[in-house]
Ligand SMILES: Cc1cc2nc3c(=O)[nH]c(=O)nc-3n(C[C@H](O)[C@H](O)[C@H](O)COP(=O)(O)OP(=O)(O)OC[C@H]3O[C@@H](n4cnc5c(N)ncnc54)[C@H](O)[C@@H]3O)c2cc1C
């Protein structure tokens with residue numbers, strides 16, 4: 001997605017330091033002091049995780065910390081809100097994955 | 111130890127901290143967002159005077175003022191519990207527990223969701239999420255989107271998206287059901303839009319508001335409502351269409367939309383899929399008040415204020431000793447009012463501590479009056495019945511807590 005560089009009322013985006021971080025093993029660029037969610041969207045990435053049970057895709061919903069839809073794993077810490085967390089240099093971000101459902105598998109195998 | 115902990119660094123919390131610190135108190139603000147300002151940060155609208163209300167600038171101004179007064183502002187800190195122990199409040203956060211005799215809870219508002227099939231797809235977000243991404247983070251939420259839900263916040267943010275070069279294809283209603291309720295009934299939506307007509311986003315609504323106060327005229331108006339909608343700033347507002355389903359595989363690809371009659375009933379066979387790469391759901395706002403609930407504060411349901419609100423006085427105290435509230439936690443209103451309430455709460459706390467000798471009562475009275483004045487001149491009003499909602503709470507406070515010497519009145523909870 002595109003960054004809003006020039007804005008008719010808010011003015012031009014200030015120059016900021018560019019850093020790199022990783023998401024699911026790929027390296028991306030981000031602006032210093034922006035959230036993980038904003039940095040990923042600026043790189044065209046909307047999907048932050050899949051539902052633990054169903055495996056269906058999820059992204060941000062509220063963007064201000066209320067809904068928990070944006071939870072990702074940051075430097076091995078699970079369930080971190082991407083919309084409230086500032087992306088750091090060399091941060092390792094992993095999307096939320098589907099969990100194995102042994103009961104479902106047992107039913108399927110019968 | 112601080113004298114006061116302020117939970118939430120939005121306009122209410124910042125103004126409250128400034129008033130406390132100006133009276134000589136030690137203040138700590140905790141806020142879970144990346145910077146202070148709260149929802150004020152995303153706000154950008156033109157006042158009737160033509161001037162722009164620039165939330166980022168306003169937030170920076172408040173932030174600087176608080177810093178000058180040595181307010182300790184901690185961002186990225188989430189509060190998850192609030193408890194009284196030995197006359198002190200314990201504020202439990204994700205980075206340790208803070209303790210103080212006074213707490214101001216200014217956690218603001220949250221958005222009502224309107225679930226519909228497909229709403230969990232990446233690219234579907236609340237209207238406020240789009241505002242924050244656009245004005246605070248300066249990243250486009252998409253190329254072409256559809257807004258579901260027609261209310262005052264949706265129109266304000268429609269304009270903000272357009273300013274940032276993002277196309278909003280149309281605004282439609284949610285399908286009428288038990289969750290969407292009135293937001294899915296064209297007549298009810300029309301009524302609420304007409305109530306806000308002084309800031310109506312379209313000349314037709316402004317014109318219509320004069321004629322359409324009567325129910326029967328409104329009905330005719332809706333029956334003849336143009337099928338393709340009325341343009342608001344170039345985007346069709348389609349009060350006779352409802353979103354049935356959001357379509358897409360890994361992200362939003364479009365919305366299935368049907369025609370509806372004046373009551374919101376779907377007209378069979380009228381469904382069409384419109385392409386979009388993002389969808390905003392505008393369900394309205396409610397006070398975010400959980401922390402006062404876990405602290406043990408009594409609540410009242412007042413729809414004009416946006417939902418369940420903690421009992422509080424006009425000077426922003428709650429029945430719990432040392433616990434104060436300000437801003438949207440007390441009822442949904444615009445940023446300037448939150449700020450005025452914050453100042454009131456700050457002065458109220460100063461008075462309880464015994465600061466501001468001689469002049470504090472007058473300052474506090476002035477601040478309460480100022481809240482009413484700012485309310486009268488508000489450019490954005492979320493609920494036209496706000497005054498009646500405020501009166502209900504004041505009456506309740508008077509009945510329950512103000513007259514403590516009455517035999518039958520419950521004592522203040524200590
Ligand atoms: C998404 C959204 C968009 C809005 N847009 C507009 C608009 O365009 N125009 C307008 O006039 N009004 C708007 N409003 C209404 C807005 O609530 C008020 O204008 C004003 O910002 C309220 O001020 P406040 O200080 O009460 O709360 P807020 O400004 O919401 O500030 C509350 C602060 O508390 C913090 N917080 C909440 N819970 C916790 C916790 N548990 N731990 C730590 N910190 C916490 C939040 O991070 C936030 O910074 C919007 C509201 C929302 C929710």
Ligand code: FES
Nearest residue numbers: 063065067068083
């Ligand atoms: S998007 Fe709702 S918590 Fe992050």
